[in-house]
Amino acid sequence: MSSPVLQAEHLSKRYGRREALSDCTLSIPPGHVVGLVGPNGAGKTTLLQLAVGLLRPTAGAISVLGGRPASGGPQLAKVGFVAQDAPTYASLSVDDHLRFGAHTNPGWNQQLAADRIAQLGLDLSQKAGKLSGGQRAQLSLTLAIAKSPELLILDEPVASLDPLARREFLQALMGFVADRRASVILSSHLVSDLERVCDFLIVLVASRVRIAGEVENLLATHYRLIGPRRDPADLPPGVDVIEASYTDRQSTLIVRSATPIHDPSFAVELITMEDLVLAYMAQATTSRQPVLETIR
Amino acid sequence: MTWFAWRQFRIPSWITAAALLAVAVLLAITGHNLVDEWNASGAATCHGDCGGALTTFIQRATTGAEGIAYQLTTVLLYAMPALIGIFWGAPMLARELESGTYRLAWNQSITRTRWLGTKLAVGGAASALSAGLLSWAVTSWGHHLDHARYYRILPVMFGARGIVPIGYALFAFALGVTMGMLIRRTVPAMAATLAIYVAAVASMPLWVRAHLAPAVHGTVPLDLSSIDILSIGQNSVMTVRSGVTPSNAWVLTNNTITPSGKIFTGPADPTHCGDGGPRECIQWLSTLGLREQLTYQPASHFWQLQWIETGIFVAAAALLTAFCFWFIRNRLT
Numbered sequence: 001m002s003s004p005v006l007q008a009e010h011l012s013k014r015y016g017r018r019e020a021l022s023d024c025t026l027s028i029p030p031g032h033v034v035g036l037v038g039p040n041g042a043g044k045t046t047l048l049q050l051a052v053g054l055l056r057p058t059a060g061a062i063s064v065l066g067g068r069p070a071s072g073g074p075q076l077a078k079v080g081f082v083a084q085d086a087p088t089y090a091s092l093s094v095d096d097h098l099r100f101g102a103h104t105n106p107g108w109n110q111q112l113a114a115d116r117i118a119q120l121g122l123d124l125s126q127k128a129g130k131l132s133g134g135q136r137a138q139l140s141l142t143l144a145i146a147k148s149p150e151l152l153i154l155d156e157p158v159a160s161l162d163p164l165a166r167r168e169f170l171q172a173l174m175g176f177v178a179d180r181r182a183s184v185i186l187s188s189h190l191v192s193d194l195e196r197v198c199d200f201l202i203v204l205v206a207s208r209v210r211i212a213g214e215v216e217n218l219l220a221t222h223y224r225l226i227g228p229r230r231d232p233a234d235l236p237p238g239v240d241v242i243e244a245s246y247t248d249r250q251s252t253l254i255v256r257s258a259t260p261i262h263d264p265s266f267a268v269e270l271i272t273m274e275d276l277v278l279a280y281m282a283q284a285t286t287s288r289q290p291v292l293e294t295i296r
Numbered sequence: 297m298t299w300f301a302w303r304q305f306r307i308p309s310w311i312t313a314a315a316l317l318a319v320a321v322l323l324a325i326t327g328h329n330l331v332d333e334w335n336a337s338g339a340a341t342c343h344g345d346c347g348g349a350l351t352t353f354i355q356r357a358t359t360g361a362e363g364i365a366y367q368l369t370t371v372l373l374y375a376m377p378a379l380i381g382i383f384w385g386a387p388m389l390a391r392e393l394e395s396g397t398y399r400l401a402w403n404q405s406i407t408r409t410r411w412l413g414t415k416l417a418v419g420g421a422a423s424a425l426s427a428g429l430l431s432w433a434v435t436s437w438g439h440h441l442d443h444a445r446y447y448r449i450l451p452v453m454f455g456a457r458g459i460v461p462i463g464y465a466l467f468a469f470a471l472g473v474t475m476g477m478l479i480r481r482t483v484p485a486m487a488a489t490l491a492i493y494v495a496a497v498a499s500m501p502l503w504v505r506a507h508l509a510p511a512v513h514g515t516v517p518l519d520l521s522s523i524d525i526l527s528i529g530q531n532s533v534m535t536v537r538s539g540v541t542p543s544n545a546w547v548l549t550n551n552t553i554t555p556s557g558k559i560f561t562g563p564a565d566p567t568h569c570g571d572g573g574p575r576e577c578i579q580w581l582s583t584l585g586l587r588e589q590l591t592y593q594p595a596s597h598f599w600q601l602q603w604i605e606t607g608i609f610v611a612a613a614a615l616l617t618a619f620c621f622w623f624i625r626n627r628l629t
Contacts, residue, residue, distance in 0.1 A: 052403055076405045083399035090395070092303065100300045104404035140400070147405060 003066045005030045005151055005183045006051055011060035013046050020046040022207045023060070028185070028200065032214070033177055035198030036187040037277055043207040044187040045084055048155045051185070052081045065150055077107055080144030084155040086137040090129030094122050097139060098146075105147040113146035116172075134165030138172065145176050152176070154186040158193055170197055191274040201273065203280045210280040215273060222276050225253040227266035236263075243279040254279040297406055301418040308384055312426055319372065319430065323437045326365040333357050334440045350444045357441050366441060369434040373456035376430055377464035378493050380423045385472015386485040388415055389620075393480040393628075412624050416617060419469055427465030431458065449546045449595045451501035458602040463609030468493045470616035477620055477628070496612075500605060506548050508604045511591045514542075518552055518586040520578050528569060534562030536581060538588050544595035555585045 004027045011024040021043040028034055036044050049055040050062050053070020062068075067075040088097060094117060102108045117124065120138050128136060137157055144152055154173070158166040174197055177184055188194055194201070202212040211218065222242070229251045232241045239261065243254040254271065255261070261268050271279075302309075334340050337353035358366060389412075392398040402408045435442070435457050447453045454460065471492055476485040524539035541547045552560045568580035593601065 054399060054402060070402070070407070072407060073405050073410075076403065076407065079403070081399070081403040083396065083403070085396065087396040087400050089304070089397055089400075091307075096303055100303075101404065103299050104297055104406050106405055143400070144403075 003030070004028055004063075005032070005034075006062070006064050006185065008047075008050075008062045009060055011047075011050065011062050012058050013043075013050060013055060014058040019207050021050070024209050026202065026209055026212055028183075028202075028212075030183050031181065032183055032200035033174075033198050034183070034185040034200040034202060035194030035215075036185060036202045036204060037191055037194055038187075038189065038204035039281060040189050042204045044189075044204055045155055046207075047204065048081075048153055048185065048187060052079055052153055054083075073106075077105060077147065078150045080147055080149035080152045082137070082140045082144050082152075082154040082157050085160065086133075086140035086157070088128035088131075088136055088139055091127060093125050093127055094131075094139060095124040097128060097143060098124075101143045101146055107148035109146045109148050113142055116142045116145070132165075133160045134162065134169065137161060137165070137169055141169065141172060141176075148180075150182055152182055152184045154184070156187055156189070158188065159190075166193065173197065191277045195273050201277070203277055205281050210283070218276060219270060219273065221258055222254065222256050222271050222279075223261055224269040224271050224275065225251070225255060225261065225263070225266040226269070227251060227263075230265075236261075243282050297411060297414040298418065301414045304415075305384075305418055305422065309422055312422070316426065316429060319369070320433060322365055323369070323433055326362045327437045330357055330362055330437070330440060333362075339440070339444065354441070354444050357444075366438060369430075369438070370453065370456040373427075373431060373434060373461050374464075374497065376427055377423075377461060377468040377497075378490055380426065380465050381468030381472035381489040381493050382486045384419050384423060385469040385474075386476045386489045387482045388419060388473050388476060389624075390476030390480060390482040390485045393477070394482055408624055408628075409621060412621060416470075416473065416620070419473070420466060420613075420617075423465040423469040424462050427461040428459070431456075431461040449544065449593060449598050449601075451505070451546065454501070454505070454546075454598075454601070454605075455497060458599070459606045460602055460609075463606035463613075464493075464497060466613040467496065467609040467616075470613040470620070471496075474616045474620055477623060496609075504608075505601060505605060506546075506593065509593065509597045509600050511548055512545075512594055514590045514592070515553070516588050516590070518581075518588045520582050523574075523578065526574060526577070528562070528564045532563035532566070534560070534564045534569075536560065536586070540588075541590065542592060542594065545592040547590060547592045549589075549591045551589045553587050553589050555587070560584075560586055 006026065006028040008024050008026040011021060011026075012019065013021045024047065036047065038044050046055065050057055051064050051069055053068075053076075064075075065078050067078070069079070070076055092100075098110075098113050098117070101113065102110060116138075120135065120142075122131070122135060122139065128139060131139065137160075141154075141157070144154075152173075157173075158169050161169060170193070173184065173186070176182070186194070186197075199215050200213070201215050201218060203210040227250070229246055229249055232244055232251070232253060235241065235255070238259060239255050239257040241253050241255050245252045254275065333353055333356045337356065338349040339346055339353045342349045357363070389398075392401065401411055442448045442453070442457065448457045455464065468489065472485065472489040475488045475492070476482065479485040479488060518536075519538045519540040522539040523536065525535055525537040527535045529535070536552050537550055538552070541550060554560050564577070565580055569577035
């Protein structure tokens with residue numbers, strides 16, 4: 001159990017001259033629900049597709065659960081994947097999809113699949129093309145879960161869902177995690193989706209990993225400092241400024257520091273996950289301000 | 297995976313089965329008449345000179361419903377591989393790539409190589425079976441007519457008889473799959489498949505087939521009883537060609553040569569080939585000792601040519617298939 005769920009070393013993916021992911025070095029320990037967050041086009045889908053073997057790296061190496069992604073049946077069986085927009089066969093029924101899963105996965109759990117479909121109230125004879133976006137996402141999740149994976153990877157699973165479907169989907173996901181003790185990696189451009197479910201966070205901006213770590217540790221080592229205006233270079237060593245904003249008289253700094261900050265001239269506050277993500281996104285794109293979606 | 301490949305293929309295969317059944321009904325009805333006409337014309341029981349009986353049979357058999365069925369099935373045998381390539385081959389990967397469902401399929405516990413292999417096996421088997429059934433049905437339905445006319449060695453009939461349609465169908469299917477994989481869009485892939493299929497099949501009689509087996513060369517005295525071409529051009533240059541050729545052969549070249557072996561070009565003798573009309577001119581020609589030099593593929597080469605041409609198309613299909621496997625493993629990433 002000690003081998004990492006995902007390990008990437010200097011992983012890069014280039015399309016022609018465009019760098020979709022550059023020099024990503026990352027190690028995700030097992031047993032986490034990992035949130036991969038970043039603006040649209042940051043390289044989240046590229047990273048996840050590299051992890052399931054839909055893409056091959058241009059440079060560097062990636063291993064998932066100790067194996068090369070999609071290197072064979074056993075490796076594929078260990079990883080469940082729900083692709084972006086939850087693709088399904090529009091002309092095939094819900095039942096056909098379940099039978100497809102049963103025929104192509106040795107670890108298929110028919111009981112689980114049937115129970116979930118019943119719980120969702122889906123009609124087995126309904127064509128997948130006639131399902132709502134939320135139902136389609138749930139069907140895809142059912143397929144991915146019923147193959148009994150050790151790792152579940154979901155690419156923007158709730159992006160196209162309305163708030164109710166979003167909540168139901170995340171609840172279903174958390175139910176699976178609680179039952180199976182499997183690891184999960186899910187991506188989103190919305191921090192609010194991840195805040196409630198993730199205990200490990202990766203911030204990916206402009207094709208680079210900005211920070212990765214357990215949420216608890218991240219929140220314990222990042223602070224917001226508010227005080228009279230001053231030059232951030234004056235701060236003690238070991239304190240890195242992630243983001244700084246100023247008014248005429250006041251500085252607001254988001255900093256990272258391994259040790260607690262005792263500076264009487266600052267009011268020191270702990271920050272939320274959303275503040276942290278936004279700070280890293282802002283830092284990564286100082287030259288051009290990205291259009292960020294925040295909480296609805 | 298085999299179950300799923302069939303499941304995705306269910307509706308197309310039902311449509312095809314229904315179409316084949318309709319053709320079978322047409323052939324059964326008209327085939328009955330064909331046998332009656334074969335017996336009534338006396339061709340079934342004649343010995344020795346059967347020319348008259350066969351002519352009677354052909355006249356009756358190529359008019360009415362049987363004649364229409366004869367032409368329709370010929371067209372159908374060329375069209376079917378094209379339809380297979382367009383409606384089975386081209387969408388097979390293009391639709392998955394277009395709609396993104398390949399991301400679902402490739403994340404079940406089977407490798408994409410096995411996924412492709414199963415799809416190709418199911419589609420390829422169905423293609424070969426459908427084309428084979430249709431060709432077998434039409435070939436056996438029309439065998440009296442084919443025998444009476446010896447048309448099946450001729451360019452148009454050749455591709456609509458025997459085993460060649462199976463080769464065409466396998467090729468068209470593999471071509472469709474390949475185009476769909478490369479173009480990644482169903483409709484353009486269909487168009488590309490059709491264009492390449494037509495070019496490949498048309499190129500066979502135009503440039504390739506004549507060289508697949510050594511042609512027969514023959515030189516016979518020029519038979520002037522039936523003249524195909526007789527023309528006199530500028531400077532009395534003459535062209536004459538007999539229409540009498542081996543009845544059961546695909547004639548590749550037909551030249552009229554002089555006793556010394558050169559191609560006859562005249563000059564026309566103005567005293568015979570002038571105002572006196574063609575009869576006098578032909579009379580004069582018959583005194584020159586002209587001969588007819590032919591190269592042709594006789595009917596006896598039919599099966600040899602069938603096997604070679606089928607082999608070419610099956611090999612092309614195999615190459616395309618190998619390319620698909622390589623591409624899906626190494627390039628679609």
